[in-house]
Amino acid sequence: MENGNNDSLQPKIEQIEQVTDQAIENLYVDDKMRRLIIDLQRHWLTDYHTAREKILEDLTRKLHEEFRQDQEKIRADLQVQFKQELDSTRAELEDKHAKILEAESAKLSEKHKRELSAARKKQWCFNCDNEAIYHCCWNTSYCSVECQQGHWQSHRKVCRRKKTGGGSSRDAQLPQQQFPSSTQ
Numbered sequence: 399m400e401n402g403n404n405d406s407l408q409p410k411i412e413q414i415e416q417v418t419d420q421a422i423e424n425l426y427v428d429d430k431m432r433r434l435i436i437d438l439q440r441h442w443l444t445d446y447h448t449a450r451e452k453i454l455e456d457l458t459r460k461l462h463e464e465f466r467q468d469q470e471k472i473r474a475d476l477q478v479q480f481k482q483e484l485d486s487t488r489a490e491l492e493d494k495h496a497k498i499l500e501a502e503s504a505k506l507s508e509k510h511k512r513e514l515s516a517a518r519k520k521q522w523c524f525n526c527d528n529e530a531i532y533h534c535c536w537n538t539s540y541c542s543v544e545c546q547q548g549h550w551q552s553h554r555k556v557c558r559r560k561k562t563g564g565g566s567s568r569d570a571q572l573p574q575q576q577f578p579s580s581t582q
């Protein structure tokens with residue numbers, strides 16, 4: 399029984415050894431495969447991470463660029479808006495200024511016109527160019543009796559008052575009507 403057992407054990411051990419070898423071989427192969435798979439996995443993971451990082455980097459860059467462009471657009475818009483406001487403010491001010499100037503100028507021109515018409519209403523002494531207060535006849539006035547009398551010798555030939563009035567030439571030697579004063 400023991401012998402038989404020994405006899406029958408022998409091939410079994412060999413078998414076991416063979417199997418073990420095979421198993422070791424298998425194990426070795428498995429191990430190689432495992433390492434290969436691990437390497438591959440690691441490689442994929444690395445690839446995955448690299449790709450992921452690249453995508454994230456690209457995305458970050460893209461977002462940053464978009465942000466920068468948005469900022470630029472906002473800045474440009476603000477500048478345009480600011481310029482428009484500035485222009486409209488300037489236009490308003492210029493308009494206001496022009497209106498003030500126009501009013502001022504109208505006032506001045508009105509004043510000038512009044513002064514001019516006041517000056518026109520005034521008459522000047524035919525004899526000495528002072529302001530006249532005595533009127534003789536058309537376009538002929540005097541500042542004083544002296545001027546009227548001094549001028550009479552040359553004026554008597556053309557005096558219209560003599561003709562219209564029909565009076566004697568002596569009348570002209572007297573002071574005539576006094577002008578209503580045009581100066582205030």
Ligand SMILES: [Zn+2]
Pocket residue numbers: 523524525526527528540541542545
């Ligand atoms: Zn005079």
Ligand SMILES: [Zn+2]
Pocket residue numbers: 534535536538553556557558559570
């Ligand atoms: Zn006269």
